[in-house]
Amino acid sequence: MQVKLHSHTPDPEAFMAYVARVSNPANQSNPDHARLLSYCIRRRHWSVFEHASMTVEILTTLDIATQILRHRSFCFQQLSRRYAGEEQSPVQWVMPQLRAPHPKDRQASLDTLPHDVVEHWQGKIQDHLQAAHDLYRQLLAAGVAKECARAVLPQATTTTLYMSGNCRSWIHYIALRSQPGTQAEHRSVALEVQGIFAQVFPVCAGALDALDWAT
Numbered sequence: 001m002q003v004k005l006h007s008h009t010p011d012p013e014a015f016m017a018y019v020a021r022v023s024n025p026a027n028q029s030n031p032d033h034a035r036l037l038s039y040c041i042r043r044r045h046w047s048v049f050e051h052a053s054m055t056v057e058i059l060t061t062l063d064i065a066t067q068i069l070r071h072r073s074f075c076f077q078q079l080s081r082r083y084a085g086e087e088q089s090p091v092q093w094v095m096p097q098l099r100a101p102h103p104k105d106r107q108a109s110l111d112t113l114p115h116d117v118v119e120h121w122q123g124k125i126q127d128h129l130q131a132a133h134d135l136y137r138q139l140l141a142a143g144v145a146k147e148c149a150r151a152v153l154p155q156a157t158t159t160t161l162y163m164s165g166n167c168r169s170w171i172h173y174i175a176l177r178s179q180p181g182t183q184a185e186h187r188s189v190a191l192e193v194q195g196i197f198a199q200v201f202p203v204c205a206g207a208l209d210a211l212d213w214a215t
């Protein structure tokens with residue numbers, strides 16, 4: 001899993017403060033935006049945060065991409081395996097971490113499986129992933145279209161997404177997906193996004209840290 005910053009609104013926090021001061025034109029270019037943005041976050045004055053945006057590139061697996069794509073307020077572009085074959089983008093996968101189900105929480109799992117159990121089943125998974133990949137290549141070699149052959153690729157196959165959204169959406173995405181209720185693999189994506197968010201929106205990140213991201 002890997003998250004990279006692609007681009008963002010120039011001087012994003014200064015711009016959000018500028019639009020927030022629409023009712024006070026004489027003070028609109030006031031460079032002190034930290035107090036104003038922190039105040040807006042504390043008061044849940046969220047519309048202010050819709051005026052600056054950020055785009056990230058995410059490399060993840062198909063199962064986690066499905067969860068990320070549910071965040072409908074974002075704009076997405078995803079690698080298409082109807083179009084891209086091995087020459088354009090090699091088919092790769094990530095070995096799943098194997099965890100035990102949480103005894104009470106059906107949305108959680110625990111890293112408590114014995115080492116030998118993990119090793120045994122990861123060996124089986126490796127064979128399965130290799131066999132699926134071999135079958136995919138054989139289908140393409142036999143003249144089957146990419147859009148049909150891709151159906152045999154497992155959920156552990158990697159994919160690339162561009163995810164663009166405004167600061168408000170990023171705040172709520174990070175607040176939700178960095179919590180223990182989110183699957184560990186998706187949480188690690190959200191935590192990487194949080195680090196990038198803190199570089200692009202440092203005042204907002206500081207104000208949200210003070211609230212423990214309770215939005």
Ligand SMILES: Cc1cc2nc3c(=O)[nH]c(=O)nc-3n(C[C@H](O)[C@H](O)[C@H](O)COP(=O)(O)OP(=O)(O)OC[C@H]3O[C@@H](n4cnc5c(N)ncnc54)[C@H](O)[C@@H]3O)c2cc1C
Pocket residue numbers: 046070071072073074107168169170172173176181182215
């Ligand atoms: C633990 C967990 C389990 C899930 N299980 C399922 C499942 O079984 N089946 C299924 O179909 N889906 C499931 N989902 C997905 C979930 O239902 C949503 O589709 C997903 O989290 C996307 O959220 P969203 O629609 O709010 O989109 P977003 O794009 O994140 O948000 C939409 C809009 O709402 C705003 N917003 C978000 N949060 C707030 C807030 N607190 N206050 C004000 N505005 C806000 C955003 O800024 C944005 O403008 C699960 C999610 C989680 C976290």
